[in-house]
Amino acid sequence: MRLTAQESGVNDMSKYDKQVYAKPNQVTPARPAIFNEDLCTGCNACMAACQADVFIPNPVEGKPPIILFPDECYYDGCCVEECPVEGAIRLNHPLMQKVRWKRKATGETFRVK
Amino acid sequence: MSEDSSFIKWPYPILYEQEDVVSSEVLVLGGGIAGCWAAISAARQGASVVLVDKGCVIRSGCGGPGCDHWAWSGDNPASTLDPDQMSHDLMEARSNWTNGITSYINCASGYETLLELEQMGGKIRDTEDEFKGAPFRDESTKMMYAYDYENCTIQRVWGHSFKPALLEELKRLGVKIYERCQATSLLTENGKPGTRVIGATGLNVQTGQFVIFKAKATVMAMAMPTRNWVFSSEHRGVSSFKPIVNSGNGHAMAWRAGATLTNMERSMALLLDGANTYPAYGDGNNNNTWHPCNMVDADGKEIPWVDRDGKEIPDVESRSLPSRLGQEMFLFVPGLGGKSAYESKPPMLLPDIQERVLKGEYKLPLYADLTTMPDDERRVIWGVMVGNESKTKTPILKVYSDAGFDPEQDLLQSYYMLGGSSMMREPGNIRERMIFSGGGGVVVDWNLMTTVDGLFAAGEQIFSTNGHASAATTGRHVGKRMVEYAADVNQAELEREQIEEEKKRIYAPIHRENGVDWKEFNMGSCRIMQNYCSEHKTESLMQMGIDVLDEYEREELPNLFADNPHKLGRTVDVMDIITVNRLILNACMMRKASSAYLNFDRLDYPQKDPPEWHKWLTLKQKNGVIERGELPIDYWGSLKENYEAHSAGKRG
Numbered sequence: 102m103r104l105t106a107q108e109s110g111v112n113d114m115s116k117y118d119k120q121v122y123a124k125p126n127q128v129t130p131a132r133p134a135i136f137n138e139d140l141c142t143g144c145n146a147c148m149a150a151c152q153a154d155v156f157i158p159n160p161v162e163g164k165p166p167i168i169l170f171p172d173e174c175y176y177d178g179c180c181v182e183e184c185p186v187e188g189a190i191r192l193n194h195p196l197m198q199k200v201r202w203k204r205k206a207t208g209e210t211f212r213v214k
Numbered sequence: 215m216s217e218d219s220s221f222i223k224w225p226y227p228i229l230y231e232q233e234d235v236v237s238s239e240v241l242v243l244g245g246g247i248a249g250c251w252a253a254i255s256a257a258r259q260g261a262s263v264v265l266v267d268k269g270c271v272i273r274s275g276c277g278g279p280g281c282d283h284w285a286w287s288g289d290n291p292a293s294t295l296d297p298d299q300m301s302h303d304l305m306e307a308r309s310n311w312t313n314g315i316t317s318y319i320n321c322a323s324g325y326e327t328l329l330e331l332e333q334m335g336g337k338i339r340d341t342e343d344e345f346k347g348a349p350f351r352d353e354s355t356k357m358m359y360a361y362d363y364e365n366c367t368i369q370r371v372w373g374h375s376f377k378p379a380l381l382e383e384l385k386r387l388g389v390k391i392y393e394r395c396q397a398t399s400l401l402t403e404n405g406k407p408g409t410r411v412i413g414a415t416g417l418n419v420q421t422g423q424f425v426i427f428k429a430k431a432t433v434m435a436m437a438m439p440t441r442n443w444v445f446s447s448e449h450r451g452v453s454s455f456k457p458i459v460n461s462g463n464g465h466a467m468a469w470r471a472g473a474t475l476t477n478m479e480r481s482m483a484l485l486l487d488g489a490n491t492y493p494a495y496g497d498g499n500n501n502n503t504w505h506p507c508n509m510v511d512a513d514g515k516e517i518p519w520v521d522r523d524g525k526e527i528p529d530v531e532s533r534s535l536p537s538r539l540g541q542e543m544f545l546f547v548p549g550l551g552g553k554s555a556y557e558s559k560p561p562m563l564l565p566d567i568q569e570r571v572l573k574g575e576y577k578l579p580l581y582a583d584l585t586t587m588p589d590d591e592r593r594v595i596w597g598v599m600v601g602n603e604s605k606t607k608t609p610i611l612k613v614y615s616d617a618g619f620d621p622e623q624d625l626l627q628s629y630y631m632l633g634g635s636s637m638m639r640e641p642g643n644i645r646e647r648m649i650f651s652g653g654g655g656v657v658v659d660w661n662l663m664t665t666v667d668g669l670f671a672a673g674e675q676i677f678s679t680n681g682h683a684s685a686a687t688t689g690r691h692v693g694k695r696m697v698e699y700a701a702d703v704n705q706a707e708l709e710r711e712q713i714e715e716e717k718k719r720i721y722a723p724i725h726r727e728n729g730v731d732w733k734e735f736n737m738g739s740c741r742i743m744q745n746y747c748s749e750h751k752t753e754s755l756m757q758m759g760i761d762v763l764d765e766y767e768r769e770e771l772p773n774l775f776a777d778n779p780h781k782l783g784r785t786v787d788v789m790d791i792i793t794v795n796r797l798i799l800n801a802c803m804m805r806k807a808s809s810a811y812l813n814f815d816r817l818d819y820p821q822k823d824p825p826e827w828h829k830w831l832t833l834k835q836k837n838g839v840i841e842r843g844e845l846p847i848d849y850w851g852s853l854k855e856n857y858e859a860h861s862a863g864k865r866g
């Protein structure tokens with residue numbers, strides 16, 4: 102039996118129009134660094150300070166480097182330190198390593214974001 | 215795959231197998247702490263110097279991102295121990311299981327090396343008077359000390375500034391730097407192992423180009439091997455203590471060139487590394503960088519500190535002083551086990567905390583509590599130590615602060631549940647081990663020359679040598695010795711056949727379309743070590759390990775493939791990793807006795823440290839066969855006399 106869109110509870114199939122590709126899983130952790138594309142000038146200074154060769158230059162000039170080997174990141178943050186634009190790149194610890202702390206006075210807990 | 219538009223073209227020109235030839239008097243392999251110092255010291259003597267680094271000199275290696283402890287500068291004016299006494303005490307505390315040569319060089323020239331570093335732009339004292347009057351500060355020099363404030367054997371430094379300062383000096387001196395270039399082999403006279411080293415080969419990991427380096431004197435400074443028992447790219451990252459660049463290339467190429475290595479049997483249970491750890495120095499703990507931080511339980515109940523006799527220490531300041539009950543000084547030495555262990559035992563957090571937690575005396579989880587620390591201690595831990603310790607400036611200090619962590623208000627959670635300290639992990643997978651402080655490497659003489667003519671070593675490349683100051687002082691020492699050596703030798707002709715052989719070896723993986731990739735091969739070779747060469751060793755188990763290793767080399771290594779220069783470099787790394795694993799297995803089979811200091815347990819030879827085994831076991835390769843040997847535990851002779859005969863003062 103085939104259900105109509107309405108019967109199956111989906112009213113508007115147009116929102117699934119986006120092409121679906123057969124993509125493999127990504128490596129984890131996949132985002133050691135997060136760029137702010139609005140601020141980044143694509144100067145590649147971050148890339149030059151990365152001993153693990155995590156990045157390659159972006160083929161589009163002015164765009165942030167491409168994170169090609171996220172699984173090799175040492176999480177030393179040297180890319181962030183070398184960036185001349187405050188806020189253009191930040192270090193992103195993997196979710197399984199985001200450490201927590203407790204505010205002594207209130208007992209509230211927080212974590213690395 | 216190649217036609218798929220979702221892949222970006224490799225951004226660098228592909229120059230596989232194309233040759234570039236570079237000549238110099240002195241060649242430095244590895245641009246970490248030891249390599250930079252070796253290059254600077256050789257260049258200051260007027261030699262032409264080439265420096266090769268796999269990553270980028272500004273931050274590569276363990277010490278690239280920083281250093282907070284400058285250890286064992288026996289020549290520093292505040293130290294109550296002179297270099298002689300200090301090296302003697304350190305050796306004794308380790309039952310002589312340490313490298314006397316490099317240890318003495320460190321103790322005798324740590325401070326003068328640090329002063330040179332200051333001239334290059336490294337920050338080594340509290341010039342802004344931020345810690346005026348603090349108990350760890352010397353008011354006249356503005357130098358700051360750690361651990362034992364009375365004896366001042368270890369200095370607090372702002373080591374995040376060091377690597378950029380060294381790089382500037384290298385540039386100023388005109389050292390030719392080859393970055394993103396992975397040294398793959400040593401070139402020898404007549405192309406034979408064991409003959410004079412006359413250069414090296416390198417692989418550019420961006421272009422795949424083959425670089426031939428010709429030199430009169432070559433120094434290896436490629437640090438200790440890693441990824442021998444444990445490798446997990448999925449869990450790597452923050453939890454990996456050592457950088458990926460340090461993969462034991464130096465050990466493997468020294469071996470192929472016929473150099474003698476020793477102490478390869480020493481390893482230890484995984485610490486600060488592996489799948490389930492947290493960012494180094496980034497969880498609640500009281501060790502090392504965080505010494506002497508308060509620790510509390512879930513209800514805020516403080517965990518006491520005790521002295522060497524187990525007596526409770528009443529105040530924070532006394533955690534950084536020798537015991538009032540007649541102790542002269544304490545050392546901070548991992549693996550204490552020697553006869554002076556009691557004399558130099560440091561103050562510590564309650565050693566039976568684990569049992570007390572289990573009994574319900576303390577409630578989990580535990581926390582590091584900076585809020586109740588004296589103001590200068592809090593600021594020096596969170597700001598100077600966390601901030602300059604390698605891998606802490608951005609990953610911990612900045613990221614945590616940006617997320618709102620406030621050392622005056624917040625308790626940082628510990629994830630090492632029972633121990634409350636990342637330095638004293640509760641046992642996890644006992645098969646997961648690592649080469650760490652005091653690990654194996656090449657044998658050297660007082661010129662830091664290996665057993666092969668023309669081949670020198672510095673830093674962690676040398677057996678039982680580790681630490682930032684040790685890397686710096688040995689690099690500084692070797693640079694001068696190499697220039698002396700180079701003055702007396704000719705530049706030899708390279709052997710074409712040796713170069714062709716090496717090209718065949720390292721480029722083989724690019725000619726294969728598929729097979730095993732470097733990550734899988736790395737994990738596979740780790741399993742050999744976990745299964746046959748871990749906590750519980752026996753002759754037959756280790757023989758099985760060698761058999762499996764032979765089989766992997768025969769059947770799996772020829773399937774390694776790489777489809778760009780970066781992956782080719784990593785593939786050459788894992789070929790070296792399995793070579794280092796072979797050395798470890800062989801060394802472990804040679805030692806037919808257990809040893810507490812070496813963390814070495816043989817089920818078939820359980821007796822711990824029988825005196826007849828108190829010696830270095832060596833191995834080298836001759837005509838494709840492993841030649842086993844031994845050296846007396848103190849083969850270096852009189853430390854002071856030899857140091858004086860071979861140090862800069864006497865000879866240049």
Ligand SMILES: Cc1cc2nc3c(=O)[nH]c(=O)nc-3n(C[C@H](O)[C@H](O)[C@H](O)COP(=O)(O)OP(=O)(O)OC[C@H]3O[C@@H](n4cnc5c(N)ncnc54)[C@H](O)[C@@H]3O)c2cc1C
Pocket residue numbers: 243244245246247248249266267268269270274275276277278280281282283284285395396397398435436437438455456457459460461462463464494603604605672673674675680681682683684685
């Ligand atoms: C997180 C962390 C914190 C530390 N903190 C301290 C501290 O506070 N105090 C202290 O005393 N010690 C500290 N240490 C130890 C100290 O950093 C090391 O002992 C020191 O850096 C060793 O110097 P090295 O030159 O031998 O090796 P490294 O500094 O690691 O340098 C090795 C270099 O060799 C290069 N290399 C590797 N293979 C090749 C190849 N095939 N070709 C070319 N180049 C290659 C690498 O790119 C790297 O630059 C710390 C270590 C770590 C990991």
Ligand code: SF4
Pocket residue numbers: 133134150151152153154155156173174175176177178179180181192
């Ligand atoms: S954190 Fe370090 S290893 Fe990771 S991308 Fe940045 S510079 Fe590279």
Ligand code: SF4
Pocket residue numbers: 136140141142143144145146147148164165166183184185186189190
């Ligand atoms: S250094 Fe900063 S601005 Fe330059 S490319 Fe990297 S993130 Fe962008």
